[in-house]
Amino acid sequence: MRVLGVAIRAEPRVFTVSVLASALYALMTVATARVLGWVTEEVMLPAFRSGDTTAGALAAAAGAIIGVALFKALGVAGRRFYAGLMQYRMQARYRRAVTRQYLRLPLAWHHRHPTGQLLSNANADVEAAWAPIAPLPMAVGVVFMLIIAAVSILVTDLMVAIVGFLVFPAIALLNVLYQRRLAPIATRAQQLRAEVSEVAHESFEGGLVVKTLGREHTETERFAERANALRDANVAVGRIRGLFDPILEALPNLGVLAVLLVGTVRLQAGAMTAGDLVNVAYLFTLLAFPIRALGWVLAEVPRSVVGWERVRSVLDASGSLPYGAGGLAGGGAATLEVREIRFAYETAADEDLGVPAEAEGPGKAGVPGQTGEPGAGGEVRHILHDVSFAAEPGRTVAVVGPTGSGKSTLTSLLVRLVDPADGAVLLDGMDLRDVRQGGVAATAALVPQQTFLFDDTVRGNVTLGLDVPDERVWEALRLAQADGFVAALADGLDTKVGERGATLSGGQRQRLALARALVRRPRLLVLDDATSSVDPQVEARILQGLREAQEAEDGRGATVVVVAYRKATIALADEVVYIEHGRVLDRGAHLELIERSEGYRNLVNAYERAEAEQDAIDDGDDTGDETVSGGREALA
Numbered sequence: 001m002r003v004l005g006v007a008i009r010a011e012p013r014v015f016t017v018s019v020l021a022s023a024l025y026a027l028m029t030v031a032t033a034r035v036l037g038w039v040t041e042e043v044m045l046p047a048f049r050s051g052d053t054t055a056g057a058l059a060a061a062a063g064a065i066i067g068v069a070l071f072k073a074l075g076v077a078g079r080r081f082y083a084g085l086m087q088y089r090m091q092a093r094y095r096r097a098v099t100r101q102y103l104r105l106p107l108a109w110h111h112r113h114p115t116g117q118l119l120s121n122a123n124a125d126v127e128a129a130w131a132p133i134a135p136l137p138m139a140v141g142v143v144f145m146l147i148i149a150a151v152s153i154l155v156t157d158l159m160v161a162i163v164g165f166l167v168f169p170a171i172a173l174l175n176v177l178y179q180r181r182l183a184p185i186a187t188r189a190q191q192l193r194a195e196v197s198e199v200a201h202e203s204f205e206g207g208l209v210v211k212t213l214g215r216e217h218t219e220t221e222r223f224a225e226r227a228n229a230l231r232d233a234n235v236a237v238g239r240i241r242g243l244f245d246p247i248l249e250a251l252p253n254l255g256v257l258a259v260l261l262v263g264t265v266r267l268q269a270g271a272m273t274a275g276d277l278v279n280v281a282y283l284f285t286l287l288a289f290p291i292r293a294l295g296w297v298l299a300e301v302p303r304s305v306v307g308w309e310r311v312r313s314v315l316d317a318s319g320s321l322p323y324g325a326g327g328l329a330g331g332g333a334a335t336l337e338v339r340e341i342r343f344a345y346e347t348a349a350d351e352d353l354g355v356p357a358e359a360e361g362p363g364k365a366g367v368p369g370q371t372g373e374p375g376a377g378g379e380v381r382h383i384l385h386d387v388s389f390a391a392e393p394g395r396t397v398a399v400v401g402p403t404g405s406g407k408s409t410l411t412s413l414l415v416r417l418v419d420p421a422d423g424a425v426l427l428d429g430m431d432l433r434d435v436r437q438g439g440v441a442a443t444a445a446l447v448p449q450q451t452f453l454f455d456d457t458v459r460g461n462v463t464l465g466l467d468v469p470d471e472r473v474w475e476a477l478r479l480a481q482a483d484g485f486v487a488a489l490a491d492g493l494d495t496k497v498g499e500r501g502a503t504l505s506g507g508q509r510q511r512l513a514l515a516r517a518l519v520r521r522p523r524l525l526v527l528d529d530a531t532s533s534v535d536p537q538v539e540a541r542i543l544q545g546l547r548e549a550q551e552a553e554d555g556r557g558a559t560v561v562v563v564a565y566r567k568a569t570i571a572l573a574d575e576v577v578y579i580e581h582g583r584v585l586d587r588g589a590h591l592e593l594i595e596r597s598e599g600y601r602n603l604v605n606a607y608e609r610a611e612a613e614q615d616a617i618d619d620g621d622d623t624g625d626e627t628v629s630g631g632r633e634a635l636a
Contacts (some may be wrong), residue, residue, distance in 0.1 A: 003308045007090050007133055014086045021078025022141020028072035030148045033282040035064045041275030052408065079137050087133035091126050098122045098314050106321050115205075116198025121314050124193045128307030132300040139297045144215045149283045156276050157572040163262045164284050167255035171248065178244045179302065182237065189233035190310065196226045241294060256284045321419060324434035328443045333559040334427050334523035335394035336414070341423035343384040343409055371565035383409050384582045386423070391575070396547070396560040398573035398590075406582040407563045408449070411528040413563060415446040427524060445517035448532035449563075454500030458486055459493040461501070462516050476519035479545045481538050482511035506533035514542065527562040536568060543572050567604050576600075 008015050039061045047053040098121055102110070110118075153161040203210060203219045210219050263277040272280075328334070339497040383406040391397045399407050412418050413425055416432045424431045432440055453461050464471050470493060477483040483506055489495040510533050517525060525546070531539040549557050564570045572592045578586045578593060578600045586597045593600045 003129065003304055004132060004136060004189060005131060006097070006308075007136075009088065010093065011086045014089070018079055018082035018137035019140045021075050021082060022137045022341040023075075023144045024077060025072055025075030026141045026145030027148065028068050028075060030152060030283065032065075032070050032072070032153070033149075033279050035068055036282055037279030039064070040278045041273065045274065058235055063625055065425045071084065073139075079141065083134050083137045087130050090133060094126045094129065094311060096121055098126065098311060101317065103315055105418075109317060114201070116196075116201040117194045118314075119201065120194035120197045121310055124197075125190065125307040125310040128190060128303045129311050129345075130304070131307075132297045132304050132307045132540050135297050135300070139294050141594045142294065153280055153283055155278050157263070157266060160259055160263050160266060160272070160280055163214050164259045164280075166258075167251050174244070174247060174251070175492060178240065182240050182244075183302040183305070185233060185236045185240065187306045189230065189237055190303060190306045192226065192230040192233050194310075196223070196230050199223050199226050201585055211212065215559055217593045219271075224460065236546050238579055252284065256281060259284050292573060321416065322433065323437040324431075325436050326338065326430050326434045326439070328427055328430065328435055328439050328523075328626070332523065333395075335393050335429065336391040336397075336413070336524060336559055336561065337426040337429070338389050339424045339426065340386045340388050341384055341410075341420035342382070342386060342416070343406070343413065343420050344380045344382040345409075348635055370505060382582065384413075384420070387582070387584050388423075388580070389575075389577045389584060389587060391559050391561060393559055394557050395574045396572065398562050398564045398570045399579060400564060400570060400576055400600065401579035405579045408580060409527050410579070411448075411526045411563060414524070414526050415444045416440045417446075418490055434477075442520075443522060443525065444524035445522035446526045446528065447510075447514050447517045449529040449532060451501070451506075451513040451530075453497050453504070453509055453512060455496070455499045457491075457494050457496055458489065458512065461512055462519055464516060468519060468581040473515075473519055476515040477511075479513040479518050479542070479549065480511045481534075481545070482508065482543050485511075507538070510534055511538075511542075514533050517553065525560045527560065529563045532565070532630040536566060539566070540568060540572075543569060548571065561586065570604065 018627050043053065043061045047057075068369050102118060102122075150161070150165070153164065199222055203223060210216060260277075260281055263272065263280060266272045267274065387406075387410065389397065399410060401407050409418075413420055416425070416435075419433060424433070426432070427435075427440070427443060454464075459470070459473060462476060473493065474483060477486055485490060486495075497503055497512075501512070504512070510530055514527075515532055530540060534542070543562075546558075546560055562569065562573065564573070567590075570576060573590065575587060576590050577584055578595055578597060580599060586593055586600060588596075594604070
């Protein structure tokens with residue numbers, strides 16, 4: 001009732017109109033019984049007794065029946081239209097609410113919930129939550145019908161009414177048993193819908209891995225296992241409903257038989273007329289439909305409650321990032337200061353269906369937690385410890401460190417995808433937590449290592465709805481060294497790149513992602529190994545273009561923080577921040593760190609040897625084996 005009450009309070013006018021239309025239908029249904037009783041008593045029986053009738057009597061009988069039928073049809077049309085309108089409005093409203101909540105919740109929450117589950121919340125669960133809305137006005141209206149019919153039956157003959165009304169306690173008991181049997185099975189079926197969606201989504205997302213490793217059979221079996229479990233759960237639900245519905249329909253019919261039996265005895269005793277018996281019997285015949293309408297609502301209630309609880313779990317989720325009221329005004333490159341920040345990842349609790357926190361940062365295998373303290377059954381792994389550094393306007397800072405040292409986590413903190421447990425990130429001297437909503441996104445841009453392109457045109461992927469002229473798009477493409485291959489495409493900026501940019505190479509996708517950030521002219525540009533798939537020569541031209549933009553006098557330059565691996569990239573930075581095990585071990589110019597930091601020197605040389613190894617393999621060089629061996633030793 002609480003779930004249905006939410007819908008009624010949300011759409012009071014539509015619900016009222018639909019209930020009034022249903023009440024009109026109910027009233028006309030009862031009136032049909034009265035009309036039939038009147039026609040039997042006043043038209044048909046006199047005709048049988050006298051052997052003839054008048055045209056006026058037949059016209060009156062036909063007019064009464066047709067008039068009642070027209071009003072009944074009007075009630076049916078109004079009830080169905082407004083009930084459907086109410087249902088679809090509630091589904092649309094809560095789909096939007098769930099989607100807005102997804103956008104509001106931080107990255108930490110999303111990493112604890114699989115995409116398939118989120119899709120199920122926004123689709124199947126919302127539909128299930130409001131499934132009873134369509135039959136609800138009918139059910140409310142037929143309650144009115146039941147009341148009118150009950151009063152009419154009681155007024156006609158008390159004895160027949162008592163016999164007929166014995167069916168109602170039986171129906172109530174049947175509904176209680178039905179709810180208790182169906183509720184846990186419906187809950188299981190709803191959960192399995194989400195699991196099937198999760199498996200399908202993972203298989204589609206990992207299509208390349210599945211194909212290259214020949215795991216089609218395994219994925220098919222994994223999907224079949226969940227699909228078969230869902231089938232079995234739905235069959236179990238169908239069995240219970242299949243048992244419930246016939247009994248629900250049979251009970252009113254048994255009541256009709258009992259009424260006819262007792263009514264015949266009462267008719268022979270002269271306690272009631274034939275018209276009264278026809279009236280009462282027809283009313284009990286009609287009661288089968290109102291009871292079925294109530295059954296339709298009751299049948300959907302278990303799924304509705306389960307769907308509603310799953311939707312509410314999203315809408316009630318906490319962890320949103322609070323915003324301040326400050327603005328990051330000003331032009332030119334921003335001043336960045338990272339002040340003693342600490343951060344930890346929290347593995348998902350059992351109910352979260354998350355993934356282990358083993359990778360570097362958001363978007364990888366890690367599941368970030370905002371507090372740094374254990375959550376509900378989660379295990380905390382501290383990643384960053386008192387990290388501090390600063391970048392003056394227009395300067396380039398390279399962040400270097402081994403895998404798992406927290407570099408990607410740091411980039412997410414710089415653009416406030418997550419907040420640190422302790423410490424602060426400041427832009428132009430303002431804590432990012434004090435900036436108003438949208439302020440950080442308008443000032444800073446992150447280009448992640450894992451590039452995502454939409455199934456849209458080149459222009460659409462670069463602008464993402466930003467209203468800028470094509471000249472500015474080409475400017476960003478030139479700076480990202482993407483203008484050459486875009487110009488060579490069949491339709492230029494209007495070329496569709498396919499789902500996730502399937503028609504482009506990895507390097508081309510990364511350059512479009514970089515252009516997407518540059519077209520917004522950010523004051524802080526954060527590159528998380530954003531050119532790893534780009535040729536070294538192209539990467540050098542990109543970084544040189546960024547350097548020239550920084551030195552230009554038009555105020556369009558940006559402060560750049562780049563997670564880098566290649567020695568040539570690192571050497572272009574004004575300062576290098578060397579991170580290991582989540583701590584800043586050293587800072588300074590590249591050559592200075594090469595001289596004084598053994599760990600940094602070994603790491604950079606290992607990266608260089610590994611790159612040489614790959615080049616040797618690609619070129620088929622005779623010295624490739626020796627290079628590979630050296631690269632492996634360095635990495636070890």
